[in-house]
Amino acid sequence: MFYLDYAATAPLRPQINERIQELGAQELGNPSSLHRAGRQARMVLEHARERIAAALGARVEEILFCSGATEADNLAILGSLTHADTRCQHLLSSAIEHAAVYETVRRQELLGRGVSWLQVHSDGRIDLEHLAALLKQHPLSLVSVMACNNEVGTRQPVTRVGELCREHGALFHCDGVQDPRAVRELIRQGLVDLACLSGHKLGGLHGGLLYVRQGVAINPQIVGGSQEDGRRAGTSEVLRAESLALALELMLSEEEQKVKDCRNLLESELLTIPGATRLGPDGEERAGHITSWLFEGVSAEPILVALDLQGVCASSGSACSSHSVEPSRVVKAMGYGDQRATGLVRFSFGWKSDTKEVGSAASIVKDVVSRLMKKEKNRP
Amino acid sequence: MTRVVVAMSGGVDSSVAAALMKHQGHEVIGVTMTLSPNEESSAHKGRGCCSVWDVTDAEKVAWALDIPHYVFNLREAFEKHVIADFISEYEKGRTPNPCRRCNQHIKFDHFLERAEALDAEAVVTGHYARVEKHPTENRHMLLRGHDLAKDQSYVLASLTQSQLSRILMPIGNYSKTEIRRMAEELNLSVANKKESMDLCFIPDGDTAGFLKNRMKTLVPGPIKDTSGETLGHHEGLGAFTVGQRKGLGIATGKPRYVLELKVAENTLVVGDMDDLDRAGMKVDELNWIDPGFATNLPGGPEATIQYRSTHRGTPGRLQGVPDASEITVLFDQPQSALSPGQAAVFYRENEVVGGGTIASTF
Numbered sequence: 001m002f003y004l005d006y007a008a009t010a011p012l013r014p015q016i017n018e019r020i021q022e023l024g025a026q027e028l029g030n031p032s033s034l035h036r037a038g039r040q041a042r043m044v045l046e047h048a049r050e051r052i053a054a055a056l057g058a059r060v061e062e063i064l065f066c067s068g069a070t071e072a073d074n075l076a077i078l079g080s081l082t083h084a085d086t087r088c089q090h091l092l093s094s095a096i097e098h099a100a101v102y103e104t105v106r107r108q109e110l111l112g113r114g115v116s117w118l119q120v121h122s123d124g125r126i127d128l129e130h131l132a133a134l135l136k137q138h139p140l141s142l143v144s145v146m147a148c149n150n151e152v153g154t155r156q157p158v159t160r161v162g163e164l165c166r167e168h169g170a171l172f173h174c175d176g177v178q179d180p181r182a183v184r185e186l187i188r189q190g191l192v193d194l195a196c197l198s199g200h201k202l203g204g205l206h207g208g209l210l211y212v213r214q215g216v217a218i219n220p221q222i223v224g225g226s227q228e229d230g231r232r233a234g235t236s237e238v239l240r241a242e243s244l245a246l247a248l249e250l251m252l253s254e255e256e257q258k259v260k261d262c263r264n265l266l267e268s269e270l271l272t273i274p275g276a277t278r279l280g281p282d283g284e285e286r287a288g289h290i291t292s293w294l295f296e297g298v299s300a301e302p303i304l305v306a307l308d309l310q311g312v313c314a315s316s317g318s319a320c321s322s323h324s325v326e327p328s329r330v331v332k333a334m335g336y337g338d339q340r341a342t343g344l345v346r347f348s349f350g351w352k353s354d355t356k357e358v359g360s361a362a363s364i365v366k367d368v369v370s371r372l373m374k375k376e377k378n379r380p
Numbered sequence: 381m382t383r384v385v386v387a388m389s390g391g392v393d394s395s396v397a398a399a400l401m402k403h404q405g406h407e408v409i410g411v412t413m414t415l416s417p418n419e420e421s422s423a424h425k426g427r428g429c430c431s432v433w434d435v436t437d438a439e440k441v442a443w444a445l446d447i448p449h450y451v452f453n454l455r456e457a458f459e460k461h462v463i464a465d466f467i468s469e470y471e472k473g474r475t476p477n478p479c480r481r482c483n484q485h486i487k488f489d490h491f492l493e494r495a496e497a498l499d500a501e502a503v504v505t506g507h508y509a510r511v512e513k514h515p516t517e518n519r520h521m522l523l524r525g526h527d528l529a530k531d532q533s534y535v536l537a538s539l540t541q542s543q544l545s546r547i548l549m550p551i552g553n554y555s556k557t558e559i560r561r562m563a564e565e566l567n568l569s570v571a572n573k574k575e576s577m578d579l580c581f582i583p584d585g586d587t588a589g590f591l592k593n594r595m596k597t598l599v600p601g602p603i604k605d606t607s608g609e610t611l612g613h614h615e616g617l618g619a620f621t622v623g624q625r626k627g628l629g630i631a632t633g634k635p636r637y638v639l640e641l642k643v644a645e646n647t648l649v650v651g652d653m654d655d656l657d658r659a660g661m662k663v664d665e666l667n668w669i670d671p672g673f674a675t676n677l678p679g680g681p682e683a684t685i686q687y688r689s690t691h692r693g694t695p696g697r698l699q700g701v702p703d704a705s706e707i708t709v710l711f712d713q714p715q716s717a718l719s720p721g722q723a724a725v726f727y728r729e730n731e732v733v734g735g736g737t738i739a740s741t742f
Contacts, residue, residue, distance in 0.1 A: 379493075
């Protein structure tokens with residue numbers, strides 16, 4: 001099997017698997033309990049929080065564990081908007097956000113809240129001038145812009161977004177699932193108020209975190225306990241916290257170049273196919289681990305099925321509940337029509353990818369895509 | 381070993397079809413089509429087909445059979461060819477058969493095309509009908525399923541020779557009881573799954589409510605008898621069907637049946653059961669599965685004619701010329717409740733020789 005879908009999830013890292021088994025063998029209690037078993041669990045939980053805070057340059061009280069990044073995104077947006085101390089009432093976001101943000105903002109819009117949607121360039125980057133103009137109009141906004149787009153790999157100019165928010169007194173939430181390094185940078189520069197990360201994208205267990213800058217108030221969205229400083233009820237998940245800390249440390253210590261080499265290798269193969277178009281910008285404005293393509297005349301579905309039958313796992317970006325391929329909202333926002341938006345094929349790489357494996361996969365991908373494109377051309 | 385794609389709905393029939401193909405040694409790929417427009421959970425209303433839970437049922441069978449399984453998104457084509465047609469047919473005062481349209485445009489057109497993209501040699505469905513090579517002529521035959529109570533050949537009569545040559549329907553050789561027993565023996569999780577009866581895109585069965593929401597105009601108008609006397613009013617012609625007795629909202633002391641939907645006058649004509657009798661009908665949108673039968677049309681060939689999915693056919697004669705866009709059908713005995721818009725299918729014993737759409741009746 002050739003796994004080229006790290007932007008969806010990554011295989012579990014063996015170090016984390018070992019650590020989880022080791023902890024699982026201990027009699028860990030509920031971290032809220034006063035007894036020794038509880039203390040033991042609390043020790044693991046709080047050490048994990050400490051390590052994450054250190055890795056990101058944050059304070060421990062700024063790190064809040066959640067079930068995953070979707071919950072963290074919901075909590076960031078709904079929790080800050082509904083808090084009595086929050087002055088920011090308007091929402092600013094874009095159509096290329098992950099569904100965890102997009103649907104949350106959409107729902108607020110349907111409920112009558114003021115929402116403005118940022119324009120998006122054809123390379124998938126948001127229009128900064130538009131953002132500046134909107135902030136002038138609505139300075140007290142919550143701005144939600146992701147660090148790196150999950151479907152096409154476009155890196156957003158989040159440093160500039162953070163600066164604009166600071167200038168206008170707006171709150172800035174950043175979904176950093178596809179780019180923890182960018183979140184670390186924003187935190188270091190003090191340019192972000194809310195940010196989330198996910199463990200399973202990094203080779204850990206499921207489970208995510210929300211960074212809440214000191215001084216930013218949020219209301220819990222799940223109530224029924226005082227865990228996580230009263231901001232997220234439910235027994236704290238010790239193993240997930242430990243896994244997230246390890247995954248983040250390992251990921252941040254790795255060279256980005258290895259993943260880029262894999263990506264470049266596949267791209268050099270795909271570039272030779274007539275009618276193949278890579279989406280998104282070049283250079284530093286794109287993520288190192290994602291490459292997304294449109295193949296003229298062919299939709300993603302037959303390509304993904306044919307690839308799977310040959311052992312290559314790729315994806316069309318976002319999946320719906322019945323895992324059928326839908327037109328990509330992101331590709332549409334970049335200015336492509338409905339037809340082309342069903343054609344998005346995404347390949348993504350991560351900690352276990354190596355160039356030998358990708359080399360073999362690349363020739364399969366090229367064969368499959370060329371064959372299907374030819375078939376489509378010859379169809380009466 | 382040939383590669384085949386099985387259309388798996390998550391129901392017992394297509395699940396056993398997949399199992400049979402696998403046991404015959406084929407390389408089997410399971411595919412579930414998502415057709416219904418909404419993505420929202422309808423679990424609280426009861427499960428229609430193509431819900432996420434049906435997809436999961438199909439997947440569980442695929443896992444048990446150790447075959448790959450995929451979901452094809454055919455929502456757009458389904459909306460265009462089936463739902464839009466369903467609504468516009470009702471708007472024209474006709475009674476559509478969406479399953480037939482789905483077979484014609486979705487299952488054996490879009491689906492075949494997508495299966496071919498996967499280098500599959502045939503698509504397999506769980507229909508109670510049989511596709512066989514003619515023993516002497518160079519053509520395929522569409523035959524009624526062995527289980528006549530479950531036979532679905534009526535909704536398949538728009539298939540072409542080119543399509544039939546790439547379709548397999550292994551279920552047609554068995555009875556429903558045998559299929560359920562096989563499913564149990566194979567330990568398939570869907571062995572005792574309830575049969576879906578409603579239209580898949582109207583899971584709550586409220587066709588009138590669906591049409592009310594989707595039709596452009598529903599204009600109230602008169603209900604008249606055959607002499608032109610007004611007996612009452614309807615809320616809009618949509619969703620009335622020839623032969624319908626319930627839900628007319630008129631009290632005349634005797635049962636009244638819908639005889640005709642006069643769209644131009646927005647009038648619903650009702651009458652006695654006897655008034656439903658028709659000597660014949662005009663049939664268009666013709667498709668001849670046995671081209672030889674069509675060449676004999678000038679001789680007024682005999683056939684068994686089925687004009688409703690629940691009907692079992694009645695003898696009559698066909699009149700027309702081989703390439704005509706419309707032919708006339710004369711029944712040996714008058715028939716009641718013929719609805720324009722429904723399929724008319726012509727059988728020679730158990731073989732479908734052709735079919736079309738009821739254009740008008742007389």
